[in-house]
Amino acid sequence: MENVGKKNKKPLVKKLKKTVQVQPNEVLIDDELDDDEEASDKNYEPEQHDMRMVISGGQLKKNKAIIKKMDAPVSNENESVAARIMKVRCRPHSLELLIKDLTPKQIDAVKEVGFGGILGLKLTETCKIMMPWLVERFNGASLMFNIGVNKEFVVTRYDVYDVFCLPMNVGNDVPEIAIVRVGENIDSQLKDVWKQQFNVHGYDGIPLKKIEARIRELIDGGDEFKKLFVMHALCSFLTPTANRTVDLKLAKALHVVSEIRNYDWCSYVLGQLGKHVSHFKDHEKQESLCGCMLLLEIIYFHRLKFQGKKENPTTSNTTLDG
Template identity: 25%
Template sequence: MGSATRKRTRSQTWAILSSQAAEASQPSQAAEEQNTVVKSKTKAKRQRTTRAVLNSQSAEPSQQQLEELLQHEVIREKRSKQINDRHKGKEAHLVPNNGEGEHADNDAEGSATPYFSTRMGPKTMFKFVQKLTPEQKQSVRDIGFGALLNLQLCTSDSQLVQYLLDNFELYQTHFKLENDKLTVEEEDIKYTLGIPRGEKVVVEGPKYDEQGRPKYRALLQSWRTRWNIKIGSPITTKMGDVIVKRGDYGDEFKRGFMVLTVSCMMRGFQTRRCNHKILNSLVNVDEIKEYNWCNYTYNSLIKSIKKYKKKSNGFFTDR
């Protein structure tokens, strides 16, 4: 199947998913009739969001598009706060954001659908890549992650995300559609994010840092010195501004970029701290593009869904 055909098929399928999510979120026929206008606007926005994801690798966004997305982000945050205040005191099966993670966007204001909470999300990365210098952007391209520089999605849709989780068959790895199914494969990660899919296997450091190989322990110690910490790792949401402010674009920049990317887009922690254990696969930055980051992301996604389905009252992560 050609790239253009595949893109149209994906776009159409996600449009169907968005449509079904909107229908599934309505409690009754009467409520559906009362919210016709809201559903129409919500569906249109979801379709625009889907196209933004699928097309983010094909063309760098214009300045006008970036301004529109950032303006939408400001509006979304104000709306999220209003809805969050409205639902305070109501029992919900998803934990609050606590100011450090990322809430998915809830389009239908006043909806009873609880927030989908996660420490991960596109907002932090979206803002981060806009601030990079030309030299830093070139370094990102050099390690094979240039597609993320064109990221156009800075929000997520709460109802759609929850719908997808509810309709995902874990062991067959597909989404249940009304009369069909959509199988999720490693190839889809490559198609959507455009990240490297090399031969090397991404391996994180062990649970206890002192049990890691010598090169990992040495790198971790120097990395922590650079971040002025003795143990643990920096706060994920604060890393981007520090990296940009430093202005360098060598090996340390590349490692910082990868740690932030992994923590935001691939495999984050339940805490607000970044995933420093990925440094085990960042000892030699020249080999970053030789790793299979698609497989790493795919496996992390499946593990996260499995854990979430067992206990859906926490952040969406397998750590």
């Protein structure tokens, strides 16, 4: 079994500067929306230069002109995506604010559970105008990313690891609680434990704000803190939910804290992104787009830096939630 996630490696997430303006109600990030809105490979060693510094402020400024030129041919499908309202639910800013206030003991706890790679998250704003272009060029089923003529590649779990340094234990998939009728799932009691802890009843979801409040109380870290932090990181950023609530199907994966770092979280994050992009493209009336879209943006800029040639992302009506 491969465990890349335990290596000490700085993630490739750097500070993004605001570089492109879009018209209101075109591209929305979840943090901009109202709270009540509905919302084998054992010998693999990442290259030392992988994706570092590729989304720094300077890099985005260089790509401002690229985005404006828009010479890239646009397909009929892309025209359809570009014309739609897109509410991107990835909320990096929410997680960044939480990380900013962590105590030294909490930071150590995050590292112990295998998610220390995201502690360097520093974002002011993502490049909203690129989102429709990224969605068009990424095939959620095959994970093929086409960034230009004769320039396509399959996004893999290693790309996720190079960006976020999450645990990547190949073959140890993240377990989920199946969606079945009440009383039919022996794991349903795990969901009940979470709901009882936050005084939530029935089919109501647990707001992420309640998770944040409790995290700030657990200044000494500990197992409860580890569970809550990982849940928040997933539901706000890595595998974001549409309505700013906890995704209780993950309760099984977080139940035994010592096992959290032993799962293949890189494959899980990528799989969720592919699933949600495919769902968005297949349903014309859908506005919400879950999945960690920032991942595609980082990978795109990485390819620009190390391949030399640049494509011109198209503009559209997209909104980021983060």
